[in-house]
Amino acid sequence: MTTPPRETFRDALSVALTVGAYGVAFGAAGIAAGFSVLQTCLFSLLTFTGASQFAAVGVMAAGGGAVSAIAAATMLGTRNALYGLQMAPLVRVKGLRRVAAAHLTIDESTGVALAQTPRGTHAMRVGFWVTGSGVFLFWNLFTLLGALGAKALGNPASWGLDAAVPAAFLGLLWPRLTTTYLRVIAATSMVFALLVTPWLPAGVPIIASVLVAVLGGWRER
Amino acid sequence: MSSTTAWIVLASTSVLCFSVKLLGYYVPQGWLAHPRLQRVNALVPISLLSALVVAEGFVIKTHVVLDHRLAGLAVALAALFAKLPFPVVVVSAALTSALVYHLH
Numbered sequence: 595m596t597t598p599p600r601e602t603f604r605d606a607l608s609v610a611l612t613v614g615a616y617g618v619a620f621g622a623a624g625i626a627a628g629f630s631v632l633q634t635c636l637f638s639l640l641t642f643t644g645a646s647q648f649a650a651v652g653v654m655a656a657g658g659g660a661v662s663a664i665a666a667a668t669m670l671g672t673r674n675a676l677y678g679l680q681m682a683p684l685v686r687v688k689g690l691r692r693v694a695a696a697h698l699t700i701d702e703s704t705g706v707a708l709a710q711t712p713r714g715t716h717a718m719r720v721g722f723w724v725t726g727s728g729v730f731l732f733w734n735l736f737t738l739l740g741a742l743g744a745k746a747l748g749n750p751a752s753w754g755l756d757a758a759v760p761a762a763f764l765g766l767l768w769p770r771l772t773t774t775y776l777r778v779i780a781a782t783s784m785v786f787a788l789l790v791t792p793w794l795p796a797g798v799p800i801i802a803s804v805l806v807a808v809l810g811g812w813r814e815r
Numbered sequence: 816m817s818s819t820t821a822w823i824v825l826a827s828t829s830v831l832c833f834s835v836k837l838l839g840y841y842v843p844q845g846w847l848a849h850p851r852l853q854r855v856n857a858l859v860p861i862s863l864l865s866a867l868v869v870a871e872g873f874v875i876k877t878h879v880v881l882d883h884r885l886a887g888l889a890v891a892l893a894a895l896f897a898k899l900p901f902p903v904v905v906v907s908a909a910l911t912s913a914l915v916y917h918l919h
Contacts, residue, residue: 678839
């Protein structure tokens with residue numbers, strides 16, 4: 595077994611710090627939605643998958659029901675199962691370590707691990723663990739800072755927090771729109787969600803947009 | 816939102832999101848490998864995040880509304896086109912929205 599190149603550590607830590615800093619936005623979004631500082635921090639500790647966390651608090655902020663919030667968050671989290679499927683044969687751990695590996699299985703840890711492929715299996719494994727635990731550390735730290743900051747600010751609209759949340763979603767969406775087809779899916783989902791808004795309870799249009807994904811992915815293209 | 820609702824959302828989201836993660840480590844390789852499931856699953860985040868952008872940006876309860884948040888989102892979009900980093904996108908959107916909110 596060779597020592598992983600320093601580049602692996604550098605990749606992992608720079609991703610961990612950058613992504614972790616987004617935690618400020620989540621901390622603020624949690625408070626703006628009406629969650630307490632403790633609840634907002636527990637989201638980052640226990641749910642620990644950014645887009646799902648934003649979805650749960652976002653649906654509640656939009657006046658949606660608990661079921662819509664939970665469903666939107668869970669559906670956004672399903673991609674982590676596919677990441678786990680790819681990471682399981684790589685990390686090859688059992689028991690508590692497997693539980694820890696599962697909890698750290700997110701976009702960033704999987705992404706950095708897969709990016710290390712040319713450097714070998716050991717580098718991939720190191721990339722996964724260092725990125726996963728690094729994001730975990732910084733994400734939770736910055737969530738606390740964001741939550742405390744938002745708590746001190748008061749009225750969310752007065753500080754633009756109500757626009758920061760959709761802007762955060764746009765920022766999460768943007769890098770995924772790599773092909774024309776994906777951009778069409780995004781635009782269709784937006785139009786669809788707005789069209790059904792007057793007819794469905796708050797929060798449900800978000801869940802209903804999955805229909806666009808199902809139709810869009812049904813046939814091979 | 817009542818405190819009880821907040822705790823229910825927090826607990827359920829955490830348990831379900833963790834279960835989904837764990838699922839990937841326990842199901843036999845190949846179970847989730849069905850091509851249709853893979854294709855749909857790749858699109859689910861796109862659809863949900865897109866719907867969340869408009870639901871958070873242009874909706875109050877069940878009404879489509881254009882307000883100060885539109886200005887914030889327009890600036891966020893411009894920042895993304897300019898390839899500015901995520902914190903800049905979010906903060907510039909917030910500042911613009913707050914400015915328009917106070918001008919009204």
